Amino acid sequence: MALLTGKPSAQRQGFELAMMSPALFLLALITLVPFFSIIWMSFNDVSLMGGLAFEFSGLDNWQRVFTDPDIRSSWLISLVYFLATVGLEMLIGTVMALLVYSLTRGSNIIISLLLIPMFIAPVIVGLLGRFMLDPSHGLYAWILNETGLFDGNILGSVGSAMVAVILMDVWEWTPLVALIVLAGLTSVPEDVLEAAEMDGAKYAQKLLYIILPSISNILLVALLIRAMDAIRFFAIIFITTNGGPADSTKIIPIRLYDIAFRFFDLGYAAAVGITMLVFSIMVATAFTKLLKRQEKTQ
């Protein structure tokens, strides 16, 4: 009967739940226990010496999170970094996808070449970047210097260091956006495009009124994936500038790393980490709502 109606019976549901319970229990153990531990840690001073010890400190860590000027500054830098990387990746990735999609021959080779950066580990990208931008032997530093575009120390100057780490991230992850958008472009209705062409529509008009609206859902998915990734961005900055110079690239994950694993102020680190988690959830929720609204209007 349950098969006929498509709804599982209560008995069957109980059986399924029982079958899944070991996995659910394990999942809870490795996710919920650490999660609640971190929440508890954020209300304590945590000491490592002589065994892990908690000393209840009330809202002290939370008060610090909201009054610490260094944390505020790191959030601001993170925001700039977040908007710049995600914005550039979406823009360039979409343009790249449109160009590749318009190719009639050799698109497979082009796609393969374009995807190479995203298969490189971020740590290696950081090391490559540091090497290429080194003022004594870096190729990019030399080109910029010879062409008169920039004669300073790229990773050692405020401003240029931020631009450099943003461009490294853009170089690595734009291909991912292009790949996602490219997949979305295959769903653009060919007959509508042909009809528009017969009506004399120009490329810009087709792009604005047919192509982009058709792939808006996939663009949101790409945006969501990259946004989630950008919030926890760490490796490239850690390798290239370590947050400097003058804290100009000290985004919140780098600050969190210092607090947790260099200063071992684990209670405070837990509070900072939870604020990052809340921010991630807010961004993800906003994008998901947008996605649902988009689906309803289509």
Add this chain to the structure above:
Amino acid sequence: MTQFKRRDILKGMGGLAGLSLMGAGSLRTALAQGMASDEAWKQASGTTIQFISENTPPTTAIAANLASFKELTGITVNITEMQLGALVQKVALDFGAGRSSFDVIYADPYQVLAPYHRGLVDLNTFIKDEQQPVIPKGIEDFIPSQLAAAGRFEDEESLYALPYDCPTMIWIYRRDLFEKYHDQMQQDLGFDPTPSDSTTWEQYYQIADWFSKGNASEVKYGTGHQAQQYDSLMCDFSNVLFAYGGDYFTNGQQIGLLGTDSPGACQLTSDASLEAARFYQKLLKIAHPGSTSWDWTGVANAFQNGEFAMMPEWHEFAGSLESSPLQGKIGYAPLPKGPARSANLWGGTGIGINANASPEKQKAAWLFLVWATSPQTQLMGLKSKVGGGTPTRQSVYDMPEVKAASTPPTDMPNMLTADTMLVAWQDDHIGLRPKIAQWNEVDTVIFTELSKMLAGQMSPEETMQSAKQRIDRIVGA
């Protein structure tokens, strides 16, 4: 249980001391033969211990020669090497868990010893135990300033680590260029530019400026620095700070040697500290512009590439520089002096024993400590083809073959710095950062504020004021 008489053990160690005069070819065999007769070395046979170390040249050399230790003691040593930051995390978490995943610990004085000395065994327990092998030539053979800085905390009795490596910042320069342009420089600058005990930081600045003005075609700039926003920037600045008579805390040299839990108020706003900050800012303005993105490795690479004529750098880079195209063209000297003195920042480390380890493993760990820091092993490290640091014992520097190696050509390139180092480690030359539990946080404040100063965001006065406020808050002053 076998009982050992102290006399027997001392007899064995006498043989060990005699071995110090032997050549390298027979060293490994001789070490094993000379000590294997002593049952004390076999008391933990069959034990396996874990040694966690920073990936440094001495550990690389020891890892390559562990067979001789196993032959001598029957103990298996597994070595885990990693970067210092990762090591500190692992050790801290090990202590936090109350476990002993690592029995022998590379105990950085500032990041491990100061905050976690209670997790390390007081080595006096073994030194006073007549059943244990004594330290060859006694602990008095270790360079005194290094023994205190690497091994002690707060008092002169407890000993938590034995000095294991000893990188120290010195003045590394292009001797070929200093010789080639000597007369011209002397005429232009009005003083003898050859690095010496009497050279001042102000003269260092003038020499750097002379090179930066294009007087020597071989290099673009006079000086390069490890001024990235990182620990290296604090190291580079500290040489100038101490030379000018400034310090991080009152009685800084004592806090550097023994350490403390309550260093008191930060002294970075003293007149001497401010003068040092002003000079450092001035110096970095004429330094190679790449300086603000280089750590110690970056600045050494740039020096090797012929970008500039001189730099303050860790002396252990001599090994790699002397195997580069610059071989034979490099000179070494203690860092210039300021109004107060010449200060050469020491960055050495000791090795200690995890107090959470079982008694059996602690015994095995002690045997390893004695062996790893013995004159013979340090000599072996010097000659190692795969690594090797510089000795932490006076007796090694007194060995004829080591003395002979201090002039080129040599198969122990690090020994080219020996004469300089023995001066740099003297009490009035060594530079010691504060050995306090909160050092990592204080260090971060120092290099972050200095980085802001070098970026032109803050004046030297604002920098020192801001650093003092933050440091006082961290140490609770």
